[in-house]
Amino acid sequence: MIDVINLEKHFGDNEVLKGINITIDKGDIMVVIGPSGSGKSTFLRCLNCMEDPTGGQIIFNGVDIADPKVDINIHRRHMGMVFQHFNLYNNKTVIQNIMLAPVYVRCQDLKKAKRHNFFLPITNLFRKEKQDKIDITTSKSEIVKEAKEQALELLNRIGLEDKADVYPSTLSGGQKQRVAIVRSLAMNPDVILFDEPTSALDPEMVGEVLDLMKELANEGMTMIVVTHEMGFAREVANKVVFIDDGQILEEATPEEFFSNPKNPRLKDFLSKVL
Amino acid sequence: MGDISNKIQKFIEIFIDNKGYVKVLEGLKNTLTIAIWGLIIGIIIGTLIATVRVIPKYKRLPRILNTICRFYVGLFRGTPMVVQLLVFYYVLLPLMNAHMTGVKVAMLVFGLNSGAYISEIMRSGIMSVDSGQMEGGRAVGLSFATTMRMIVIPQAVKNILPTLGNEFISLIKETSVVSFVGATDLYVAFNYIGSNSYEFMIPYLVMAFIYIFLVLLISIGIKIMERSLRKSDRRH
Numbered sequence: 001m002i003d004v005i006n007l008e009k010h011f012g013d014n015e016v017l018k019g020i021n022i023t024i025d026k027g028d029i030m031v032v033i034g035p036s037g038s039g040k041s042t043f044l045r046c047l048n049c050m051e052d053p054t055g056g057q058i059i060f061n062g063v064d065i066a067d068p069k070v071d072i073n074i075h076r077r078h079m080g081m082v083f084q085h086f087n088l089y090n091n092k093t094v095i096q097n098i099m100l101a102p103v104y105v106r107c108q109d110l111k112k113a114k115r116h117n118f119f120l121p122i123t124n125l126f127r128k129e130k131q132d133k134i135d136i137t138t139s140k141s142e143i144v145k146e147a148k149e150q151a152l153e154l155l156n157r158i159g160l161e162d163k164a165d166v167y168p169s170t171l172s173g174g175q176k177q178r179v180a181i182v183r184s185l186a187m188n189p190d191v192i193l194f195d196e197p198t199s200a201l202d203p204e205m206v207g208e209v210l211d212l213m214k215e216l217a218n219e220g221m222t223m224i225v226v227t228h229e230m231g232f233a234r235e236v237a238n239k240v241v242f243i244d245d246g247q248i249l250e251e252a253t254p255e256e257f258f259s260n261p262k263n264p265r266l267k268d269f270l271s272k273v274l
Numbered sequence: 275m276g277d278i279s280n281k282i283q284k285f286i287e288i289f290i291d292n293k294g295y296v297k298v299l300e301g302l303k304n305t306l307t308i309a310i311w312g313l314i315i316g317i318i319i320g321t322l323i324a325t326v327r328v329i330p331k332y333k334r335l336p337r338i339l340n341t342i343c344r345f346y347v348g349l350f351r352g353t354p355m356v357v358q359l360l361v362f363y364y365v366l367l368p369l370m371n372a373h374m375t376g377v378k379v380a381m382l383v384f385g386l387n388s389g390a391y392i393s394e395i396m397r398s399g400i401m402s403v404d405s406g407q408m409e410g411g412r413a414v415g416l417s418f419a420t421t422m423r424m425i426v427i428p429q430a431v432k433n434i435l436p437t438l439g440n441e442f443i444s445l446i447k448e449t450s451v452v453s454f455v456g457a458t459d460l461y462v463a464f465n466y467i468g469s470n471s472y473e474f475m476i477p478y479l480v481m482a483f484i485y486i487f488l489v490l491l492i493s494i495g496i497k498i499m500e501r502s503l504r505k506s507d508r509r510h
Contacts, residue, residue, distance in 0.1 A: 048413065050409060050413065073415045073416065073417050074415065076412070076414065076415040077414065077415035080413070081414075083406060083409065083410065083413070086410075087404075087407060087409055087410030088410065089424075089425045090404075090407065092425070101414035101416060104416065104424070105415065180410075183414070184413070
């Protein structure tokens with residue numbers, strides 16, 4: 001589903017990623033680990049072009065999204081992202097946080113379809129192959145209603161339906177992160193990128209977030225997770241990747257990765273963290 | 275004691291009997307119109323400049339615009355308001371062969387000047403919103419402009435509005451320089467009363483009190499505004 005080919009990224013003279021090649025298939029749970037400053041977060045942020053790659057290709061669903069000419073916003077809608085610091089919108093309530101993007105995107109599509117139909121008699125005059133009207137089966141209020149139902153369902157799933165109308169500032173860290181995860185789910189993404197989702201949480205709240213992530217994994221969601229939670233990697237991942245110094249040094253199944261590491265730097269790293 | 279009551283009597287004589295209050299009212303009106311129009315023009319210019327300065331600068335056009343805006347801000351922040359007024363009135367207008375009243379010139383120059391300051395107020399207000407808010411919006415596929423409009427700017431307004439009030443206060447106080455281009459403001463009005471009665475103590479004292487009164491009024495307005503904004507910060 002995602003093919004990363006020779007991905008490079010440098011900030012000025014500082015080379016952070018030095019040619020990364022990896023393939024992520026549908027249903028993969030890939031965990032990326034590595035020492036701090038190794039480039040693992042940059043790698044993840046390059047995958048949806050939050051940082052523009054300076055070289056190489058990222059083929060996502062057949063399109064090279066590293067190409068600056070591609071409208072990245074369309075592809076990001078199929079690529080959820082969860083941040084270390086949650087990044088919930090502070091000026092919106094919890095339910096608005098979840099509904100905002102789906103409603104906006106669908107309303108935008110609706111507007112486009114309406115505009116298309118409106119100008120169709122004129123534009124068809126200049127076309128050889130006449131185009132048909134787009135069927136409009138929905139309305140703005142219906143979109144909002146559907147999105148609200150979906151959002152409530154998602155909140156119900158994480159047990160926070162009573163928090164629907166509060167602002168994020170009143171939630172605990174774990175609750176914020178769970179809301180952030182279902183916010184990315186609301187777009188029905190093909191893959192979700194997790195950028196150290198538990199690093200900013202109190203230890204007692206790490207569990208609830210990891211449980212939700214495990215649930216998603218069991219449902220077959222494709223996930224790429226940058227984390228320091230070795231337990232999660234061992235238990236849930238089907239592919240573990242070790243990045244150091246901007247390069248992938250080892251890529252293996254979790255059993256292989258933890259019990260029989262080959263790269264000397266990985267051995268050293270594991271001996272420190274395990 | 276007798277001296278002071280004498281002075282007050284003289285002031286009242288000029289103020290009421292010689293229609294000094296007409297002049298004062300005109301000055302007050304001009305002071306307020308210049309400050310208010312200055313603020314309005316300033317907000318328009320400031321919004322434009324701030325927009326140019328926060329959009330990403332990958333392409334050439336935004337980069338050129340950005341340089342122009344930085345030059346503009348540097349120019350208007352780097353020279354005193356009086357100098358700008360004088361240059362506009364005595365250099366630019368004759369060069370363009372145009373005629374404008376002092377009040378109109380003042381309105382325009384105050385607007386141009388405060389535009390430079392307000393653009394910086396708005397820019398810093400937008401910059402002070404956590405960059406994660408922008409990332410959160412971009413990550414779900416919203417464009418830069420949409421994220422700005424729906425998420426960042428509503429939060430930035432809370433930082434901007436109180437500072438904008440301060441800018442209005444300093445505009446009101448700075449109107450005291452418009453006499454340089456022949457416009458009647460509060461200073462000119464009270465100077466007129468003073469020179470007619472050969473007595474400056476009371477007129478200038480009253481003038482100071484009027485300024486303080488105006489500024490206090492605005493500060494109270496700002497405080498009320500700030501409180502209501504803060505209330506919306508912690509809604510439960």
